[in-house]
Amino acid sequence: MPEISLILVGFGNVGKAFVRLLQRKSDLLRDRYDLTYRITGIATGRHGMVMDPDGLDPQKILEVEDFSTLSRLPQPSSVIDLIQRCPGDFMFENSPVNHETGQPAIDHIRTALQRKMHVVTANKGPVVHGYHELIALAAENGRSFLFESAVMDGAPIFSVFREPLPLTELHGFTGILNSCTNFILGMMDEGKSFEEAVSLAQSIGITETDPSEDIDGWDAAVKAAALVTVLMGVPMKPQQVDRTGIRSITPIMLAEARAAGERWKLVCTAVREGDDVHARVVPQRVRPDSPLFAINGTNSYVQFHTDVLPGLGIIESDPGPETTAYGLLADMINALRAKGMLK
Amino acid sequence: MPEISLILVGFGNVGKAFVRLLQRKSDLLRDRYDLTYRITGIATGRHGMVMDPDGLDPQKILEVEDFSTLSRLPQPSSVIDLIQRCPGDFMFENSPVNHETGQPAIDHIRTALQRKMHVVTANKGPVVHGYHELIALAAENGRSFLFESAVMDGAPIFSVFREPLPLTELHGFTGILNSCTNFILGMMDEGKSFEEAVSLAQSIGITETDPSEDIDGWDAAVKAAALVTVLMGVPMKPQQVDRTGIRSITPIMLAEARAAGERWKLVCTAVREGDDVHARVVPQRVRPDSPLFAINGTNSYVQFHTDVLPGLGIIESDPGPETTAYGLLADMINALRAKGMLK
Numbered sequence: 001m002p003e004i005s006l007i008l009v010g011f012g013n014v015g016k017a018f019v020r021l022l023q024r025k026s027d028l029l030r031d032r033y034d035l036t037y038r039i040t041g042i043a044t045g046r047h048g049m050v051m052d053p054d055g056l057d058p059q060k061i062l063e064v065e066d067f068s069t070l071s072r073l074p075q076p077s078s079v080i081d082l083i084q085r086c087p088g089d090f091m092f093e094n095s096p097v098n099h100e101t102g103q104p105a106i107d108h109i110r111t112a113l114q115r116k117m118h119v120v121t122a123n124k125g126p127v128v129h130g131y132h133e134l135i136a137l138a139a140e141n142g143r144s145f146l147f148e149s150a151v152m153d154g155a156p157i158f159s160v161f162r163e164p165l166p167l168t169e170l171h172g173f174t175g176i177l178n179s180c181t182n183f184i185l186g187m188m189d190e191g192k193s194f195e196e197a198v199s200l201a202q203s204i205g206i207t208e209t210d211p212s213e214d215i216d217g218w219d220a221a222v223k224a225a226a227l228v229t230v231l232m233g234v235p236m237k238p239q240q241v242d243r244t245g246i247r248s249i250t251p252i253m254l255a256e257a258r259a260a261g262e263r264w265k266l267v268c269t270a271v272r273e274g275d276d277v278h279a280r281v282v283p284q285r286v287r288p289d290s291p292l293f294a295i296n297g298t299n300s301y302v303q304f305h306t307d308v309l310p311g312l313g314i315i316e317s318d319p320g321p322e323t324t325a326y327g328l329l330a331d332m333i334n335a336l337r338a339k340g341m342l343k
Numbered sequence: 344m345p346e347i348s349l350i351l352v353g354f355g356n357v358g359k360a361f362v363r364l365l366q367r368k369s370d371l372l373r374d375r376y377d378l379t380y381r382i383t384g385i386a387t388g389r390h391g392m393v394m395d396p397d398g399l400d401p402q403k404i405l406e407v408e409d410f411s412t413l414s415r416l417p418q419p420s421s422v423i424d425l426i427q428r429c430p431g432d433f434m435f436e437n438s439p440v441n442h443e444t445g446q447p448a449i450d451h452i453r454t455a456l457q458r459k460m461h462v463v464t465a466n467k468g469p470v471v472h473g474y475h476e477l478i479a480l481a482a483e484n485g486r487s488f489l490f491e492s493a494v495m496d497g498a499p500i501f502s503v504f505r506e507p508l509p510l511t512e513l514h515g516f517t518g519i520l521n522s523c524t525n526f527i528l529g530m531m532d533e534g535k536s537f538e539e540a541v542s543l544a545q546s547i548g549i550t551e552t553d554p555s556e557d558i559d560g561w562d563a564a565v566k567a568a569a570l571v572t573v574l575m576g577v578p579m580k581p582q583q584v585d586r587t588g589i590r591s592i593t594p595i596m597l598a599e600a601r602a603a604g605e606r607w608k609l610v611c612t613a614v615r616e617g618d619d620v621h622a623r624v625v626p627q628r629v630r631p632d633s634p635l636f637a638i639n640g641t642n643s644y645v646q647f648h649t650d651v652l653p654g655l656g657i658i659e660s661d662p663g664p665e666t667t668a669y670g671l672l673a674d675m676i677n678a679l680r681a682k683g684m685l686k
Contacts, residue, residue, distance in 0.1 A: 021651075025510055032510070148507075154652055156507030163506035164491075164499030166676040167368055167375070261604075261631075288604075288631040289639065291658055296632065303658070308364075308669040309497055310661040315634055315646070317654025326651040333509040 002034065002341060005053075005087050007041040007117070009079055009108050010094035011061075013205070014122055014149075015042075017325035018092065019058055025329065033333075033342045041086035042067050043079040045095065051076060051086040079104070083111045090335070092328055093121035099213070099222045099238050102129030113137045113145065118335040122149035122324050124219075127226045128238055144335035149327030151177065151223045152300050155316035159334065161231055168306045170231050172271040175302030176295045177223040179319065180207040180214035181246050181266040185283075186296050189254050189263065194247075206298055216245035217266065217281040224268040224279045227302070232270065234277045242280035249283055257285050265292050268302075291315075345377065345684060348398075348430050350384040350460070352422055352451050353437035354410075356548070357465055357492075358385075360668035361435065362401055368672065376676075376685045384429035385410050386422040388438065394419060394429040422447070426454045433678070435671060436464035442556065442565045442581050445472030456480045456488065461678040465492035465667050467562075470569045471581055487678035492670030494520065494566045495643050498659035502677065504574055511649045513574050515614040518645030519638045520566040522662065523550040523557035524589050524609040528626075529639050532597050532606065537590075549641055559588035560609065560624040567611040567622045570645070575613065577620045585623035592626050600628050608635050611645075634658075 008015050022029075022037060029035045038055030048068035050056065060070060068075055076082035083091060091112035093105050102125035109119045109126050113134065121127075126134060127150050138145035151157050161168065176182055180201050187197035198215070201207045207214045221241035228236040249264055257264055262285045270279040286292040291313055295301040303313040316323070336342045351358050365372075365380060372378045381398025391411035393399065403413060411418055419425035426434060434455035436448050445468035452462045452469050456477065464470075469477060470493050481488035494500050504511065519525055523544050530540035541558070544550045550557045557563075564584035571579040592607050600607055605628045613622040629635040634656055638644040646656040659666070679685045 028510055155655055156503055159507035160499055160503060163677060163680070164502035164673065166673055167371055289637055291634065291637045294632055294634045294637060299654075303660070308672075309659065309666055311642075311659065312498055313656070313658030313660065315654065315656030315658070316652065317646070317656065323652055329651075330507065330509055334506060337506070 003036045003038060004089040004336075005040040005055075006037055007043075007083065007086050007088040007091045007112070008039060008094070009043045009083070009091060010096070011042050011044045011047065011067075012094065013321040014094050014324045014328075015092070016062060017321035018328050019062060021322065021325045021329055023058055033336075035336070035342070040088055041082050043076070043082045049076050049079070049082055051082055053087045079108060080111050083108060084115065088112070088115070088117050090332060091117045091119050093119060093123055093126070095123060097123055097125045097222070099125060099128075099218050102126045106130040106134070109134055109145065110137060113141050113143055116141050116143055118144045118332075119146070120328050120331040120335065121147045122328060123147070124150040124222045124226050128222055128229055128236070131229050132235060142339075144331075144338055146331035146335055148331050149324045151226055152302065152314070152316045153319040153323040154325070154327035154330065155300075155314055155323070156330070157227070157302065157314065158230060159330065160314070165306070168308055171305045171307065172269065172277075173227060173302050173304050174267065174269045174292075176265055176292055176300050177268050177302065178214055178217070178220040178266055179298035179300055180211065181217070181220070182295065182300070183298050184215070185246060185249065185254070185264050185266070188249070188251065189258060193251075215247060217243045220266060220268050220281040224270055224281060228270050228277050228279055232272065232277050234275075236277060236279060240279070242278070242282070244282045246283055260285075262287050263293055265295070267292065346379045346381060347432040347679075348383040349380055350386075350426065350429050350431040350434045350455070351382060351437070352386045352426070352434060353439070354385050354387045354390065354404075355437065356664040357437050357667045357671075358435070359405060360664035361671050362405060364665065364668045364672055366401055376679075378679070378685065383431055384425050386419070386425045392419050392422070392425055394425055396430045422451060423454050426451060427458065431455070431458070431460050433675060434460045434462050436462060436466050436469070438466060440466055440468045440565070442468060442471075442561050445469045449473040449477070452477055452488065453480060456484050456486055459484050459486055461487045461675075462489070463671050463674040463678065464490045465671060466490070467493040467565045467569050471565055471572055471579070474572050475578060485682075487674075487681055489674035489678055491674050492667045494569055495645065495657070495659045496662040497666040497668070497670035497673065498643075498657055499673070500570070500645065500657065501573060502673065503657070508649070511651055514648045514650065515612065515620075516570060516645050516647045517610065517612045517635075519608055519635055519643050520611050520645065521557055521560070521563040521609055522641035522643060523554065523562070524560070525638065525643070526641050527558070528589060528592065528597070528607050528609070531592070531594065532601065558590060560586045563609060563611050563624040567613055567624060571613050571620050571622050575615065575620050577618075579620060579622060583622070585621070585625070587625045589626055603628075605630050606636055608638070610635065
């Protein structure tokens with residue numbers, strides 16, 4: 001029975017949901033794939049670090065406040081030091097997103113791939129800022145670099161272009177990729193002020209203390225750039241996306257749309273233009289006849305336009321840390337499958 | 344360079360679109376997979392049969408009226424005879440659907456699998472009436488039996504539960520799976536009579552001379568039964584689906600829905616109940632807040648409810664023989680990949 005060792009970098013809601021999901025699926029992993037796992041290292045920004053080649057107790061890591069208290073070994077001097085010294089078949093990179101540089105996640109991933117670990121991440125930063133380098137480094141080391149959860153949580157977006165859609169040319173896409181602004185526009189449509197809507201979004205954990213990353217369209221732009229880079233084969237940085245956030249959408253504009261039976265949505269589009277791709281994120285009014293109209297609350301949507309399927313739409317409803325965690329699990333399975341380690 | 348031999352059983356719009364798609368993608372097949380193909384046999388119900396181990400001229404088979412005129416060899420005595428004698432790595436089964444028994448497609452497929460061909464089909468009949476037998480027979484012979492195009496044309500429905508969604512439990516689904524009734528209800532909503540709408544559907548080729556298969560909900564029931572059988576693991580025949588067609592939907596009912604801002608749709612649902620699944624096909628009123636509302640014309644939709652992703656919706660827009668043909672091509676590639684014959 002193969003046992004795999006997992007290192008977790010970043011251990012917030014997604015990391016915790018991932019450990020709970022592994023526990024819930026452990027019988028199935030053993031019965032279907034003859035696979036067991038142990039968690040050998042955890043590195044966090046604010047809750048310390050721990051490594052244990054024999055495997056940490058999953059229940060304890062879900063309960064403890066400071067990981068260094070679990071340590072039987074000298075503390076690593078840094079996250080990189082932990083990745084360099086801790087035994088691991090996989091490194092899960094879930095540190096906070098840096099849309100400007102993708103760091104320090106890119107350094108973490110580079111180190112792990114060089115140590116011949118598979119790398120799985122929900123972090124969009126290294127996808128837009130390091131994709132080509134990291135994919136090449138993974139190939140060189142015979143390992144996988146996968147990131148299904150970077151866009152639309154665990155909904156299959158990148159993997160659908162692997163097995164299910166061979167020989168497809170992607171011409172472009174349209175979608176709603178940022179939950180927070182979609183939720184805020186919905187709340188404002190129901191009469192809440194912008195400030196009230198932002199507070200609500202913060203209270204349910206779908207935006208940060210500083211919500212400008214979402215509101216100014218950066219999160220949507222990073223996701224659009226990730227889709228363009230990976231699926232359309234044209235490297236694109238978030239800074240290259242034509243980007244307008246939702247600050248200019250007023251209650252009057254929402255009321256006018258409502259009177260016309262329409263809704264405001266922050267819409268992402270990308271269109272191939274010769275060798276280039278033009279991508280933008282911009283608030284638009286949508287009609288009930290558009291699939292975008294019914295994408296409400298924290299749901300998200302992308303419609304792909306390809307040479308073989310003119311329109312293929314994917315909707316994700318009711319996302320949460322659990323759905324992001326599922327994307328990490330699916331990537332883990334697929335990395336092992338790609339190595340021929342699973343049926 | 345591996346060359347594969349293809350036998351086509353049934354050669355209507357889908358078969359022709361498939362040959363054109365193979366021609367269009369032949370450079371890509373060669374460059375990406377080092378793969379070439381020849382078509383060694385064609386069997387049709389009304390246009391004769393032909394076999395040629397050296398390969399038929401793709402251009403000629405798109406133009407000829409009677410395939411027997413292309414024959415340099417004695418005519419096969421039957422479709423089964425052709426499948427038994429013609430060299431082939433793949434048999435593509437696209438004969439007309441028989442929702443009651445799945446025949447004669449099941450016999451064609453059985454024969455081809457016994458001869459160690461991969462089988463790819465857009466035909467729903469053998470999926471609901473022969474799935475377990477045919478999958479077992481395929482495994483026994485080390486070949487694939489694939490049918491992506493049987494539901495929602497080439498949109499990835501079955502394949503998405505392979506690589507992209509490992510370890511998923513499917514609790515149920517909701518969707519609009521029959522294009523014809525969806526188109527008819529839309530036309531009636533725009534003021535056409537039922538008879539006018541049916542004629543229009545016939546004129547654009549989305550229903551048969553006898554449209555009752557669609558109108559009485561049989562096509563939708565067969566598709567729902569196929570999804571339940573394959574994806575939920577519970578064998579289900581179309582006759583076991585609670586089925587109501589659209590004959591009872593009157594202009595008055597449509598007008599009442601319209602006045603309330605709603606639309607009538609023929610909705611398929613399946614829900615797991617213990618070890619069983621309850622599936623039904625029934626006209627329902629849907630509101631603009633439902634993703635079903637914007638599924639108009641010949642578009643189709645399914646939303647899956649799973650233990651790991653609460654809602655995963657897939658929309659197919661603007662289908663046609665080309666999109667069905669793409670599903671056949673994707674299955675062909677995936678059968679070869681499963682045998683380790685492609686990268």
